[in-house]
Amino acid sequence: METKSELAPEAGVELPASTSAPLYFALGLSMLLASLVTNVLFAWTGGALAIWGAVAWWREMFPHEQKVVEPAQSEAERAPPVKPVPERVRNLVAGQDGHRVRLPLEYHPYSGGLRGGLAGGAAMVVAALLYGLVTDGSPWPLVNGFAALVFPLFGAPPPPDSLSFHPGIAAAAGLLHVSFSLMLGLVYASVLPMLPGHPRLWGGLVAPLAWSGAGFVCLELVDPGSAGRIQWGVFVTLQIIFGMTAGEVISRSRPVQTLQSYPLAARAGLEAEMREDDT
Amino acid sequence: MSASSTPGNPSLTGGAGATFAGSIHEWVTTVDHKRLGLLYIGSGLLFFLIGGVEAALMRAQLAMPGNELLEPQEFNRLFTMHGTTMVFLVGMPIITGFGNYLIPLMIGARDMAFPRLNAWGFWMFLFGGLVLYMSYFASMGLYGAGTAPDVGWFAYAPLSGRAFSRGNATDYWVLGIMISGFGSISGAVNMIATTITMRCRGMTMGRLPLFVWMMLVVSFLILLALPVLTAAQVMLLFDRFLGAHFFDTQAGGDAVLWQHFFWFFGHPEVYILMIPGFAYASEIIPVFSRKVIFGYSFMVAATIAIGLVAVGVWAHHMFTVGMGRGLNIWFAVITMVVGIPTGIKLFNWIATMYGGKIQMKTPMLFCIGFLGQFLVAGLSGILLSGAPLNWQLSDSYFVVAHFHFVLIGGLLFTIFAALYYWFPKVTGLMLSEKLGRWHFWLFFVGFHVTFTTMHVQGILGMPRRIYTYPGDRGWAIWNFISSAGVVFQMAGVLCFLAAVVLAFKRPRRAGPDPWNAWTLEWSTSSPPPAYNFLTLPEVRSRRPLWDLKHPHDPDWEHE
Numbered sequence: 001m002e003t004k005s006e007l008a009p010e011a012g013v014e015l016p017a018s019t020s021a022p023l024y025f026a027l028g029l030s031m032l033l034a035s036l037v038t039n040v041l042f043a044w045t046g047g048a049l050a051i052w053g054a055v056a057w058w059r060e061m062f063p064h065e066q067k068v069v070e071p072a073q074s075e076a077e078r079a080p081p082v083k084p085v086p087e088r089v090r091n092l093v094a095g096q097d098g099h100r101v102r103l104p105l106e107y108h109p110y111s112g113g114l115r116g117g118l119a120g121g122a123a124m125v126v127a128a129l130l131y132g133l134v135t136d137g138s139p140w141p142l143v144n145g146f147a148a149l150v151f152p153l154f155g156a157p158p159p160p161d162s163l164s165f166h167p168g169i170a171a172a173a174g175l176l177h178v179s180f181s182l183m184l185g186l187v188y189a190s191v192l193p194m195l196p197g198h199p200r201l202w203g204g205l206v207a208p209l210a211w212s213g214a215g216f217v218c219l220e221l222v223d224p225g226s227a228g229r230i231q232w233g234v235f236v237t238l239q240i241i242f243g244m245t246a247g248e249v250i251s252r253s254r255p256v257q258t259l260q261s262y263p264l265a266a267r268a269g270l271e272a273e274m275r276e277d278d279t
Numbered sequence: 280m281s282a283s284s285t286p287g288n289p290s291l292t293g294g295a296g297a298t299f300a301g302s303i304h305e306w307v308t309t310v311d312h313k314r315l316g317l318l319y320i321g322s323g324l325l326f327f328l329i330g331g332v333e334a335a336l337m338r339a340q341l342a343m344p345g346n347e348l349l350e351p352q353e354f355n356r357l358f359t360m361h362g363t364t365m366v367f368l369v370g371m372p373i374i375t376g377f378g379n380y381l382i383p384l385m386i387g388a389r390d391m392a393f394p395r396l397n398a399w400g401f402w403m404f405l406f407g408g409l410v411l412y413m414s415y416f417a418s419m420g421l422y423g424a425g426t427a428p429d430v431g432w433f434a435y436a437p438l439s440g441r442a443f444s445r446g447n448a449t450d451y452w453v454l455g456i457m458i459s460g461f462g463s464i465s466g467a468v469n470m471i472a473t474t475i476t477m478r479c480r481g482m483t484m485g486r487l488p489l490f491v492w493m494m495l496v497v498s499f500l501i502l503l504a505l506p507v508l509t510a511a512q513v514m515l516l517f518d519r520f521l522g523a524h525f526f527d528t529q530a531g532g533d534a535v536l537w538q539h540f541f542w543f544f545g546h547p548e549v550y551i552l553m554i555p556g557f558a559y560a561s562e563i564i565p566v567f568s569r570k571v572i573f574g575y576s577f578m579v580a581a582t583i584a585i586g587l588v589a590v591g592v593w594a595h596h597m598f599t600v601g602m603g604r605g606l607n608i609w610f611a612v613i614t615m616v617v618g619i620p621t622g623i624k625l626f627n628w629i630a631t632m633y634g635g636k637i638q639m640k641t642p643m644l645f646c647i648g649f650l651g652q653f654l655v656a657g658l659s660g661i662l663l664s665g666a667p668l669n670w671q672l673s674d675s676y677f678v679v680a681h682f683h684f685v686l687i688g689g690l691l692f693t694i695f696a697a698l699y700y701w702f703p704k705v706t707g708l709m710l711s712e713k714l715g716r717w718h719f720w721l722f723f724v725g726f727h728v729t730f731t732t733m734h735v736q737g738i739l740g741m742p743r744r745i746y747t748y749p750g751d752r753g754w755a756i757w758n759f760i761s762s763a764g765v766v767f768q769m770a771g772v773l774c775f776l777a778a779v780v781l782a783f784k785r786p787r788r789a790g791p792d793p794w795n796a797w798t799l800e801w802s803t804s805s806p807p808p809a810y811n812f813l814t815l816p817e818v819r820s821r822r823p824l825w826d827l828k829h830p831h832d833p834d835w836e837h838e
């Protein structure tokens with residue numbers, strides 16, 4: 001900030017003169033309107049005050065605006081000039097002392113998220129089929145259970161029984177499962193770089209537990225019948241298997257530097273290369 | 280045109296020898312933006328105490344089922360006057376007062392663009408408020424019916440028509456709001472003209488403090504929204520006095536028309552009240568985080584976006600009217616869109632604090648309280664924007680909880696933050712930090728005890744505006760808790776009043792820049808002289824005082 005001198009400021013500063021005209025004009029108008037619910041005397045008095053205030057206001061402005069000279073403060077009353085502080089400024093740089101000036105510094109590529117989602121989904125299917133084989137002698141109970149839970153949401157009938165293989169139902173359930181897995185993989189790829197600590201912990205344990213807990217609470221409130229049909233222990237175990245697999249695959253993908261530090265031309269794809277001092 | 284100048288009379292300009300009568304004359308004839316700002320804020324705080332007493336009476340009535348402390352008619356008048364007072368006579372003058380006081384100081388000007396219009400605006404606001412409260416004494420009218428208005432703060436027609444609201448109580452409501460509305464419109468014109476035309480050298484729009492940017496957007500919103508309410512009120516007066524039928528459904532009028540007009544004003548009004556709260560937070564959070572605001576340009580863009588979207592969401596207040604599927608979907612979606620720019624702001628304030636050297640002074644405590652509470656307010660707003668859920672919760676205490684989270688958890692907390700932050704500039708005196716902390720914690724606890732529980736009452740089905748309720752609905756315990764919270768809030772406000780009294784009784788001098796801040800108002804003395812700046816400043820960045828304090832690393836090298 002710099003200061004610009006005016007003509008002899010020490011002599012004082014011209015300011016608009018105080019006036020009662022706006023007060024009378026406002027009071028007059030208010031009384032005029034209030035006369036609708038009070039008395040005709042309010043109308044006459046308000047009208048007179050409004051006219052008086054308006055004329056006085058006009059005379060304040062024409063032919064010349066009324067002003068007063070406000071004397072300048074004495075030196076002792078004035079604010080002292082702003083002085084430089086002795087402390088030096090330490091600007092944050094990327095990665096310094098745990099601070100990040102850009103969030104996130106790097107992100108996982110979307111392809112890594114898609115691969116992670118597919119891998120997690122596949123691991124989940126394998127675990128679900130094995131679980132069915134061990135407990136019920138058929139690999140299909142969890143597949144049919146998933147279809148029974150989700151299909152009614154789309155207006156489709158649930159499977160007629162839980163142990164048999166139904167090709168159409170398995171295909172539709174598989175398609176839904178792949179879609180969910182891909183979406184979750186993309187979410188992982190986007191979110192994991194922004195979380196502190198180890199990505200496998202967040203992706204493999206915390207996130208599956210969080211959405212399982214949220215699902216349990218919401219389903220109990222919204223659809224207690226469906227909530228009762230779910231084996232929550234198995235559900236949580238399968239989610240953790242998904243999360244650990246997907247998190248592992250995604251965290252192995254090669255991170256990409258965020259574009260925030262790139263010049264506009266590079267971000268817009270106008271230049272293939274950057275000078276070193278642009279980075 | 281040349282100016283005719285006369286020497287200033289020391290007795291009328293705050294000289295030491297000023298008499299009491301002289302001081303009164305000086306204040307009622309003032310055109311100084313700072314004094315008018317203080318008059319606005321002082322009047323707003325007085326009305327705040329009145330509106331607070333009205334709320335406390337209502338909570339006392341609802342503390343127990345079947346209570347007979349208040350008559351039903353009196354309860355109706357209280358919720359009408361409480362809502363009207365808090366919106367029009369507390370929120371509006373306080374935000375206008377801060378704008379009046381600070382905009383010229385922040386942009387390096389000596390006054391507002393139209394000083395006399397500024398004075399007129401204040402008096403119109405005050406007389407409007409007085410006309411409204413005159414209804415308690417003078418509204419018996421021809422029919423001897425009623426005292427204060429009892430039609431709710433949105434005065435739905437045809438309830439507010441002559442057939443259902445006899446006497447003159449509703450007319451007092453219409454006239455009082457209309458008169459104060461003229462004042463608000465003139466204030467908005469003044470703030471726009473001042474910001475556009477009176478910035479000091481170097482103060483480009485890209486260097487405006489965020490406070491000024493946000494008040495500029497608010498002023499445009501006032502110009503868009505308030506005239507619509509005024510027009511609707513004139514139509515209502517035509518119905519009531521001249522036998523017109525704008526809102527008379529039996530004579531071909533349209534009751535829903537009033538709702539459209541009212542909420543076309545009413546919803547932007549929420550942003551008119553809330554954006555200044557954002558403005559205070561945007562000035563205070565960086566100073567007490569010792570960091571520059573994160574994402575200045577995004578903050579400006581988000582404010583403009585909120586202003587634009589704000590005029591397109593009004594009918595989400597009318598989902599239960601039966602507007603039809605298409606309109607419901609439109610207003611639900613566009614309401615959810617508001618969450619995007621608002622979310623940007625929240626993230627930017629948090630990012631400003633991230634990595635900063637946070638100083639937990641009283642203004643910052645209130646701002647941090649605001650951040651969490653406004654987030655809850657926004658999330659319950661998103662819930663209510665879904666038409667199906669809105670059908671269940673409309674006109675329940677869930678809605679009451681939602682808008683009190685906005686207006687108290689959001690606006691009032693930031694107003695308190697602003698009062699603690701700028702009090703040293705206005706008076707030259709520091710407020711007690713200890714009493715400030717007591718104020719914050721008592722008010723914070725009281726606020727949540729009262730209003731967080733209201734969400735539950737609403738979900739349990741308790742309608743708003745009922746004066747009592749039976750004891751077998753499961754509402755009694757929640758109402759008792761809600762009412763108990765009022766005691767904490769009142770204790771908090773008493774701490775604030777005590778801090779103000781103590782500041783004058785045992786003065787601790789603040790100096791020009793007690794917070795080590797960066798905008799222009801802190802470069803002048805506390806309190807500032809009538810002319811603000813003896814020589815007009817010239818700035819080179821958004822933080823001119825930072826540049827002076829850190830010449831080795833000025834902001835203009837980075838902006």
